[in-house]
Amino acid sequence: MNLLVDRIGELVTNDPARGRGPLGLLRDAAVLVEDGRVAWIGRAADAPAADRRLDADGRAVLPGFVDSHSHLVFAGDRAAEFAARMAGEPYTGGGIRTTVAATRAASDDELRFAAGRLREEALRQGTTTIEIKSGYGLSVADEARALRIARELTDETTFLGAHVVPAEYAGRADDYVSLICGPMLRAAAPHARWIDVFCERGAFDADHARAILTVGQAAGLGARIHANQLGPGDGVRLAVELDAASADHCTHLSDADVDALASSATVATLLPGAEFSTRSRYPDARRLLDAGATVALATDCNPGSSYTSSMPFCVALAVREMRMTPAEAVWAATAGGARALRRDDVGVLRPGARADLVVLDAPSHLHLAYRPGVPLISDVVHNGVKL
Numbered sequence: 455m456n457l458l459v460d461r462i463g464e465l466v467t468n469d470p471a472r473g474r475g476p477l478g479l480l481r482d483a484a485v486l487v488e489d490g491r492v493a494w495i496g497r498a499a500d501a502p503a504a505d506r507r508l509d510a511d512g513r514a515v516l517p518g519f520v521d522s523h524s525h526l527v528f529a530g531d532r533a534a535e536f537a538a539r540m541a542g543e544p545y546t547g548g549g550i551r552t553t554v555a556a557t558r559a560a561s562d563d564e565l566r567f568a569a570g571r572l573r574e575e576a577l578r579q580g581t582t583t584i585e586i587k588s589g590y591g592l593s594v595a596d597e598a599r600a601l602r603i604a605r606e607l608t609d610e611t612t613f614l615g616a617h618v619v620p621a622e623y624a625g626r627a628d629d630y631v632s633l634i635c636g637p638m639l640r641a642a643a644p645h646a647r648w649i650d651v652f653c654e655r656g657a658f659d660a661d662h663a664r665a666i667l668t669v670g671q672a673a674g675l676g677a678r679i680h681a682n683q684l685g686p687g688d689g690v691r692l693a694v695e696l697d698a699a700s701a702d703h704c705t706h707l708s709d710a711d712v713d714a715l716a717s718s719a720t721v722a723t724l725l726p727g728a729e730f731s732t733r734s735r736y737p738d739a740r741r742l743l744d745a746g747a748t749v750a751l752a753t754d755c756n757p758g759s760s761y762t763s764s765m766p767f768c769v770a771l772a773v774r775e776m777r778m779t780p781a782e783a784v785w786a787a788t789a790g791g792a793r794a795l796r797r798d799d800v801g802v803l804r805p806g807a808r809a810d811l812v813v814l815d816a817p818s819h820l821h822l823a824y825r826p827g828v829p830l831i832s833d834v835v836h837n838g839v840k841l
């Protein structure tokens with residue numbers, strides 16, 4: 455069975471060799487999908503016959519969103535903390551321990567059901583690839599459990615035992631780091647592709663982060679870092695030093711941080727949902743782009759700092775608040791996310807790529823930022839299957 459997505463008004467391929475500009479835009483196009491892959495792309499007038507047809511009727515089609523940063527495995531919410539912030543309280547990350555307590559108390563099925571619902575919610579909004587972190591278990595058994603559940607939803611799983619030092623290790627950060635680097639990593643690694651550290655004042659310093667990421671890399675995991683979110687620090691430079699796939703947040707950057715990112719393969723992943731929900735200043739995307747850094751956009755979906763699963767919302771924020779052009783933001787939410795996960799089979803539409811497509815209820819990708827808050831995702835094709 456194959457599927458022809460036909461009569462596409464504007465097709466975003468993210469393949470500059472195929473179409474106009476960095477988004478590789480084609481007009482009046484069609485895409486043939488076979489066995490979960492893109493089999494052919496061309497002019498609608500030249501489209502081959504197919505078993506089934508999805509008529510885009512002049513609407514825009516783009517690669518499915520690649521959300522390269524989320525924390526979907528948790529229990530409870532922190533709506534009261536959000537309300538307190540909107541009344542003037544600052545965000546410090548201290549609420550993470552509240553979610554850790556709720557998550558530890560939840561059953562496997564409760565966690566599975568809650569994470570599965572969020573995954574569905576994201577998929578309906580066009581997210582066809584998602585990275586999911588642990589980080590609300592913070593014991594050997596609870597971190598391994600979170601990763602097992604995450605693995606049921608995605609291949610892009612990340613071990614974040616180094617989210618904060620849990621209450622039972624208060625004042626004994628060195629002991630907790632030893633636990634992470636030994637038994638916790640051994641239990642987590644079989645279920646994870648990546649390892650992440652929250653490198654920030656109040657969480658883990660650069661020496662602890664380096665130790666954890668280095669031992670994780672030796673165990674075969676790729677590195678990523680929560681860096682420079684709440685203040686300036688060493689996270690971004692450490693990410694570049696370790697050839698991490700991504701430095702995430704990047705809100706407080708020095709010139710040296712920007713230069714380091716620009717001359718590296720480490721992607722700057724910006725998470726504007728976090729600034730929105732913590733009422734913080736947004737990262738300076740323009741500065742990163744103008745310096746030549748690769749920028750990705752992701753949701754950071756979590757119950758504390760950014761309880762949104764919507765990539766379209768992040769695109770709109772990036773354009774309005776971070777001075778990205780709509781084309782830059784759409785690229786960052788698709789191809790940029792793929793770079794942050796070191797993938798070349800998603801975030802792009804070319805023969806051989808995974809057949810993940812979003813049909814917008816709009817004639818152009820510009821509408822994602824131009825019509826914020828409007829449900830513009832009319833159809834999603836994931837792995838070649840129309841939802």
Ligand code: NIG
Binds near residue numbers: 754
């Ligand atoms: O990426 N900053 C660290 N971790 C999450 C927030 C977690 C929470 O507040 O529960 C983040 O923003």
Ligand code: FE
Binds near residue numbers: 523525680754756
């Ligand atoms: Fe995060």
